Amino acid sequence: MAVAAPPSRVLGASLPWWLLIAPALILMLAFYAFPLAEVLWISFTEPEPGLSNYERLITSEAVQRVWITTLRICIITTVITLLAGYVVAYALSSAPPRVQRWMFLFILLPLWISVLVRAFAWVTILRRQGLINEALIGAGLIDEPLRLIWNEFGIAVGMVHYMIPYAVLPLYASMRDIDPRLVPAARGLGASRFEAFRSVFLPLTRPGIIAASVLVFIFSLGFYVTPAILGGGRTLMIAEYIKLQILDLIRWGLGTMMASTLLIAIVLLLWALSRIVDIRRVFGSG
Amino acid sequence: MAALSHALTVDRVSKHYGPVRAVDDVSLTIGRGDFVTLLGPSGSGKTTLLMAIAGFVAPTSGQILLDDTPITPLPPEKRNFGMVFQGYALFPHMTVAQNVGFPLRVRKVGRAEADRRVADALALVQLDHLADRLPKQLSGGQQQRVALARALVFQPALLLLDEPLSALDKKLRAELQVELKDLHRRVGLTFIYVTHDQEEALSMSDSIAILRDGRLVQEGPPGALYERPATRFVADFLGKSNFIEGVVEEVRADGFSYAAAGQRFVQHGGAEGLAKGAPVLVAIRPEKIEVREAAPAEPEMNGLSGTIAAWSYFGSAFALLVDTPLGRVQAAIPAWRCPVEPSEGRAVHLAWTADASVRVVAD
Amino acid sequence: MDRSAQAGPVANVLAWSVLLFLLLPITVIFPISLTDQRFLSLPYEALSLQHYVAFFTSERWLSSTWQSLVIALASTILAVSTGTLCAIGCWKLSTRATEIVRVLMLLPIIVPSIVYALGIYRLWIRLDLLDTYTGVILVHGVTGIPYVVITVTTALANFDPRLEQAARGMGASLRQTLAWVILPRIMPGIVSGAIFAFIHSWDEAVLILFIASRALFTLPRRMWDGINENLDPVMAVAACVMILASVLMLAVDLWARRKRSE
Incomplete structure (x- = not known):
């Protein structure tokens, strides 16, 4: 935000500008904030008022299993995504401009493709008669098709693929700001390539690492399409569990409770992130 | 340490x-x-x-x-x-x-x-x-x-x-x-x-x-x-210099003489490899040029007449730009001993000794 | 500095492997859509357009494409008109209250769709908007607003606020200032926002599961059912259609930007 308009304090002068804001604000309040608030409300009132829905977090093994599965897959996804994203961002930040443009295209292109299409593509690649199994069997390397899909492996592949661009952007932003002389300086002072990386470059990218991890983790938590398709209903993550409760089992209390917990977890994570790094910079980097 | x-x-x-x-x-x-x-x-x-x-x-x-x-x-x-x-x-x-x-x-x-x-x-x-x-x-x-x-x-x-x-x-x-x-x-x-x-x-x-x-x-x-x-580039990059492009007239034991714009100049040293008629480039620092009211009478002094095109005052020195038959020449004169009152259009005589200038390679 | 500033060969090989991994799904879809087989596979002997023919003669796929298009266009108009004005108002006022408005406008990209889906499903049951164009367009429009607010706010950051004051000082009304001074300057941001909002609706696959069932069957919705029921090569064609629409939009955006900068 390079130039901010001077604030106008007089109500009379600001009224016309508020009229510009009004349509979006009304739409957002009536058709977004209100239904969202209602989700929270229902979680405390149905089937009967009280905390009975939330008690299930402690008492219900099924609910706990869903949360544990979700957290496990999200942590695995975040770790793999961060490693892959870091390597890409590192190569990107030191590449010559012409190469950089191509790398950017390859990183951003998937962002423009529907998540559903990408999940479908992974199905065609990973399934029993998919491209990988056909190729491996054709080459005589395996007799039985590998189980690459409808399990946590398939979910992780699809989610990592979806998340990598979101990790690369904040990581790249933090690397771009590093003075390019620092690593040579460290080496000139006697540090090996690896030591220079570990003691100078890596610590300086810490804000990027934190931001990227939290972002990827948050996006993963509430992810629906990819886990639903690549998990094939066998591995239940929280979003699909919620969908089942509402559309198939019509258990509003349980569904909204899970949705509310998810929302609260995300808000807490974002709040923690904002205490550590400047969120505007993270989002402004794309 | x-x-x-x-x-x-x-x-x-x-x-x-x-x-x-x-x-x-x-x-x-x-x-x-x-x-x-x-x-x-x-x-x-x-x-x-x-x-x-x-x-x-x-x-x-x-x-x-x-x-x-x-x-x-x-x-x-x-x-x-x-x-x-x-x-x-x-x-x-x-x-x-x-x-x-x-x-x-x-x-x-x-x-x-x-x-x-x-x-x-x-x-x-x-x-x-x-x-x-x-x-x-x-x-x-x-x-x-x-x-x-x-x-x-x-x-x-x-x-x-x-x-x-x-x-x-x-x-x-x-x-x-x-x-x-x-x-x-x-x-x-x-x-x-x-x-x-x-x-x-x-x-x-x-x-x-x-x-x-x-x-x-x-x-x-x-x-x-x-x-x-040694070269024109060095003379120009390290401090300032005026350059005179001339043709050798005579090679002597202690240097050479050369002609430029119809005038004759003498130079100490730097005669190696020169012969009569060869093109030569000589550099002279602005602060090594004297400004006089009359043409120099000493035989080993190089002289050049011209008119002041522009001047500026730096407290310690005057910087003069003088139009001469050789083109525009820069001279820097200590302010406390400047013999002439600088003004634009004024006729002056420039003088320098044969060892004040130096032969350089054109590059 | 060739010995230290550049990434080493190991890092470069790893990075390019990741980039190829990113491209893999997109690159396999096109050959698969051209398969000569009756099931999902790479072409065995020849390239065939049979599944394209099937797609473009199928009543169901065509009506889904049409519905997706109508919904995406209408919701884009809704998102762009309200989002742009809102971003301009917030930019001009820049008070604590408008900061809160801005954060509110960003909610739809922070909150998981599944959470919002429950709320809007419930509300639409009550307002009898399930399975209607109005219902879907409102939902896609509202959730498209953040993209417009972000791109327009970015465009406004480079807009000299004194231009607005100068226009008003010369006697232009707010409406004239908007139309003749502000909007033309931030048009690239608005175009980008519109494209994002369009693609958001065009690709949206979660909310639609909740708020539409029979009358409305958008392209993602039909693909969703297809993946879960019968995996036939027409699906690959549908995927290609969706990719092409997005890439086309991306190209329009790049073209518009280039034209601006000329």
Whole structure:
């Protein structure tokens, strides 16, 4: 935000500008904030008022299993995504401009493709008669098709693929700001390539690492399409569990409770992130 | 903390980037304990040469020797050279003490020993009181001194400095030039200093190597380079010069005489390889030209008449631009002994002795 | 500095492997859509357009494409008109209250769709908007607003606020200032926002599961059912259609930007 308009304090002068804001604000309040608030409300009132829905977090093994599965897959996804994203961002930040443009295209292109299409593509690649199994069997390397899909492996592949661009952007932003002389300086002072990386470059990218991890983790938590398709209903993550409760089992209390917990977890994570790094910079980097 | 100083030899080093010859067949010997400056305009290859010495750039051909040991294949961290980067390259996430201690940390020097040497190095640059600050909390001059302390703390074989003063304002730069020179005397190390600022080079160096388009043009002590520039480029880049293009009339034992714009001039020395009729280029510094009211009568004095086209006053001196048959000539006259009142259009006579000017190669 | 500033060969090989991994799904879809087989596979003997023919003669796929297009266009108009004005108002006022408005506008990209889906499903049951164009367009429009607010706010950051004051000082009304001074200057941001909002609706696959069932069957919705029921090569064609629409939009955006900068 390079130039901010001077604030106008007089109500009379600001009224016309508020009229510009009004349509979006009304739409957002009536058709977004209100239904969202209602989700929270229902979680405390149905089937009967009280905390009975939330008690299930402690008492219900099924609910706990869903949360544990979700957290496990999200942590695995975040770790793999961060490693892959870091390597890409590192190569990107030191590449010559012409190469950089191509790398950017390859990183951003998937962002423009529907998540559903990408999940479908992974199905065609990973399934029993998919491209990988056909190729491996054709080459005589395996007799039985590998189980690459409808399990946590398939979910992780699809989610990592979806998340990598979101990790690369904040990581790249933090690397771009590093003075390019620092690593040579460290080496000139006697540090090996690896030591220079570990003691100078890596610590300086810490804000990027934190931001990227939290972002990827948050996006993963509430992810629906990819886990639903690549998990094939066998591995239940929280979003699909919620969908089942509402559309198939019509258990509003349980569904909204899970949705509310998810929302609260995300808000807490974002709040923690904002205490550590400047969120505007993270989002402004794309 | 005076360390053993070393000599460095650059032996026919070239660095090509595709068709571009950033450094082109440069040979240079840097003596023990010398303060040597690589001077040149931007794009002259001086920084690339320094980076090759530091080990960040692998030469396309040639080699670099420390005393008698070839170091060309060594990565930068094995060379044990101290380096001060342009813009200092201080690690922003480390305090001053941690920055200075970094070279000791990577060398696995013991804690107590490292603390003592960091304190010594900071004392050397008078920054002991700022050890716990972060680089961004320091002024430009202070950052510069931290960079120096960091480059010296591990007793490097040489100190390499890449335009270390270019980010500072003029006054601070002058102060730090004196400090750097003093530091050089105290630590007794060999300093290799890169700059594009000719005044900085003249005031600090034991020896200057002038580079242009990747080639070494001339090398020598500042006084010799200033008084006896070998080429037109050196005469123009190091200080200012007027140039006279003439034709040799007569070669004598102590020099030669030449003609330009229908007038005859004499020149001491520099007659090697000249014959009558050969084209010749002579450089004359503005401050070596006298301004007189009458034409010089002395036989060995060169004279030239003209009119003042423009003048300016600098307190200590007048700078005159005089239109003459040879074209526009610059002259700098000490203000307190200027024999004529400068005014535009006034006729004056310029004079200089035969040994005031110098023959240069046109390049 | 060829010895240290660049990433080493190991890092570069790893980075390019990751980039190829990113491209893999997109690159396999096109050959698969051209398969000569009756099941999902790479072409065995020849390239065939049979599945394209099947797609473009299928009543169901065509009506889904049409519905997706109508919904995406209408919701884009809704998102762009309200989002742009809102971003301008917030930019001009810049008070604590408008900061809160801005954060509120960003909610839809922070909150998981599944959470919002429950709320809007419940509300649409009550308002009888399930399975209607109005219902879907409102939902896609509202959730498209953040993209417009972000791109327009970015465009406004480079807009000199004194231009607005100068226009008002010369006697232009707010409406004239908007139309003649502000909007033309931030048009690239609005175009980008519109494209994002369009693609958001075009690709949206979660909310639609809740708020539409029979009458409305958008392209993602039909693909969703297809993946879960019968994996036939026409699906690959549908995927290609969706990719092409997005890439086309991306190209329009790049073209518009280039034209601006000329």
